[in-house]
Amino acid sequence: MSEDRNQKQNTQKSLGAGIGFREQFRGSVFLNQDKIDFLEITTDHYLDAKPDKLGALKLLKEHFPLIPHSLELSLGSAEGIDEEYLEKVAEIVEFIKPPWFSDHLCFTRSGGVKIGHLAPVPYTKEAVRVFVKNIAQVKSRIKTPLILENITYLVRFPSSEMPESEFIKTILEETDCGLLLDVTNLYINSQNFGFCWRKFLDEIPLERVVQLHFVGSNRHGKRLIDAHANKTEREIWEVFAEVCKRSEIKGAVLERDADFPPFEEILEELETARGLMKIQNLKKVSAV
Amino acid sequence: MSLLEQQNFLARLYTDAALRRAFLLMPEKVGAENGLNEKEVTEIAEIMPEELNFFAESLFWKRLREVEKFLPLTKKVLAGELTEHFREFSQNFNPQTVNKHFEDALEFCRSLSKSKISELSKNVAKFEQKKLEFFGGGQRITICKLDFDIRRIVRQSADSQGESPKRKTKFAVWLRVNRKVKHFFV
Structure with missing residues (x-):
């Protein structure tokens, strides 16, 4: 990361603990504004939006710091970036003026087929080159810092030339991007494919972690999946706490998309996250 | 490669x-x-074939769950049949717009009109299709002719149970007046 950007991200004030905004939460977020530090909005929900929807976004912007999170930049697509989609994302980012925005380390379309979700790429040098090229194009259009999220994967490619941690590290360093570390995705992958998440943390550039995602996992047969439909379990809080100890994160977002609990449970989770993030601040104070 | x-x-x-x-x-x-x-x-x-199939299935279920959010009444009347019909539909349609789930739901409703499902289910799917077209397209007025009086299904929650609606011609109307939406049956 260049010194300027690094400095900018490190000096950026922490946004605290927020939630991924869903329409179901609309009433509750306004009623509990003092307990929610910021909102992450799914950019895709506002692309090609009608005036009333954009009005709703403006209202959110007036009451909360917002972070845009997009789903379909498809940064790992070898066929390149969809310029029309990029332009629409750029408009939303420019409207919100956030400290950063995010998308995923994956591909979501190829050859005219939209896969419908985040698909992994093989961890190869060619795939790194594709990410670097696509991210450069995004950065040339959107000047706001882009941070990249690790995904859960259900397929592995024997043709991979390096482990996921090295793949992520290489892309972050070559693109000078920050990391949106989804601690749930990391935990799920570690359980499904039998690796140690602590070792994974040792291998990635933790100084580049800007934001966290967290939520509970769901069991489906012998696998864990990221259905965003469960309360964060103890094991995932453990990963969260470990990351807080090791890096200076600027925000954490609870991503709940289904089986919505009473809003009090969401607020409790934010409080837990805030408490763990304080460890990080205490560490800094004791270092002084 | x-x-x-x-x-x-x-x-x-x-x-x-x-x-x-x-x-x-x-x-x-x-x-x-x-x-x-x-x-x-x-x-x-x-x-690994197992990984490939599991991932593909997870994509299908994610897609179905998103579509169900737009079609609570169709989900209710089709019940267990919904998955089977959506599976068939999903093999022949790949949404391309940024509002992919909305596009998926709308096109699925259209496809149900040609599917082997009950007339009542077709009417409910048609009702939700017209509703999506109204809210998605920004029309001033949308009128949907129905062969069943589905008001009870519409007004009750999507989870409720009850007698099947009677066959009776009804018109569902959505109307925009001064930025407000009015919806009624005649």
Whole structure:
């Protein structure tokens, strides 16, 4: 990361603990504004939006710091970036003026087929080159810092030339991007494919972690999946706490998309996250 | 194999159940039919079939769950049949717009009008299709002719149970007046 950007991200004030905004939460977020530090909005929900929807976004912007999170930049697509989609994302980012925005380390379309979700790429040098090229194009259009999220994967490619941690590290360093570390995705992958998440943390550039995602996992047969439909379990809080100890994160977002609990449970989770993030601040104070 | 070719083929494998089944059964033959050479076939065939199928199924279920959010009444009347019909539909339609779930739901409703489902279910799907068209398209007025009096289904929660609605011609109307939406049956 260049010194300027690094400095900018490190000096950026922490946004605290927020939630991924869903329409179901609309009433509750306004009623509990003092307990929610910021909102992450799914950019895709506002692309090609009608005036009333954009009005709703403006209202959110007036009451909360917002972070845009997009789903379909498809940064790992070898066929390149969809310029029309990029332009629409750029408009939303420019409207919100956030400290950063995010998308995923994956591909979501190829050859005219939209896969419908985040698909992994093989961890190869060619795939790194594709990410670097696509991210450069995004950065040339959107000047706001882009941070990249690790995904859960259900397929592995024997043709991979390096482990996921090295793949992520290489892309972050070559693109000078920050990391949106989804601690749930990391935990799920570690359980499904039998690796140690602590070792994974040792291998990635933790100084580049800007934001966290967290939520509970769901069991489906012998696998864990990221259905965003469960309360964060103890094991995932453990990963969260470990990351807080090791890096200076600027925000954490609870991503709940289904089986919505009473809003009090969401607020409790934010409080837990805030408490763990304080460890990080205490560490800094004791270092002084 | 270039990443581009691999991704093109993988995207189809993930979303096309027939191609996936055929490839897992006869990778060399199906690979060759799709322009892959021996090395390329081997690279993709090395992916564990169980992982490939699990991922493809997870994509299907995610897609269905999103569509269900737009169609609570259709979900209710079709009940267990919904999955089977959506599975068939999903093999022939790939949404392309940024509002992919909305597009998926709308097109699924349209496809149900030609499916082998009850007339009542067709009416409910048609009702939700027109509703989506009204809210998605920004029309001033939308009128939907129905062969059943589905008001009870509409007004009760999507989870409630009760007697089947009677066959009776009804018109569902959505109207925009001074930025407010009015909805009623006549």
